[in-house]
Amino acid sequence: SAVGLYTLYMPVNGRECQVQAVADGRTTNIGTTFQEGLDLSADYVFDTAIGAWNLGGMLTIVLKEAAQYAKGAPVVSRLDTLGYPVSLRGRGTLGWSRGGWAANLFVNYVGSYKNTTPLNSSVSTHIGSWTTFDAGISYSFGDNSGSLRGTRISVNAQNLFDRDPPLVLTNS
Numbered sequence: 001s002a003v004g005l006y007t008l009y010m011p012v013n014g015r016e017c018q019v020q021a022v023a024d025g026r027t028t029n030i031g032t033t034f035q036e037g038l039d040l041s042a043d044y045v046f047d048t049a050i051g052a053w054n055l056g057g058m059l060t061i062v063l064k065e066a067a068q069y070a071k072g073a074p075v076v077s078r079l080d081t082l083g084y085p086v087s088l089r090g091r092g093t094l095g096w097s098r099g100g101w102a103a104n105l106f107v108n109y110v111g112s113y114k115n116t117t118p119l120n121s122s123v124s125t126h127i128g129s130w131t132t133f134d135a136g137i138s139y140s141f142g143d144n145s146g147s148l149r150g151t152r153i154s155v156n157a158q159n160l161f162d163r164d165p166p167l168v169l170t171n172s
Helices: none
Strands: 005-011 017-024 032-048 051-068 088-098 101-110 130-140 152-157
Antiparallel strands (some): 032 051
């Protein structure tokens, strides 16, 4: 069925149509989400005889997360539960470059959380943290490369070691 704004017009006492009812089924944003946390990042670049190196990292720490689904409704916290923000997430970088060549290795981390809708009582509600690695290597053609000038060729792999995410079994 279609969702939208419907207005019902009906004649009253044989006179012109007048509005009798308005039904509004559109999605409406009436809730509020509150979140407090820290976003940290650091990078260090240095040169060596074999090329330039980059060490870096980003870390997100969510200290508080709460939602109020309608004005006057209770405020509930969903931090570290399935489908909502996790309190700890990060990404580290190790990069190298020399001439037109560059290579990068990334480590990704997602903290643990709770399954609030487990399949049954025998299924664990604790979902463990997850760490994956990404990698890439590329070559950028220089100004003296003719028709390839300004072109970069790269090969990248996400989840380099093909690590499966934690298994989450829910009743939904």
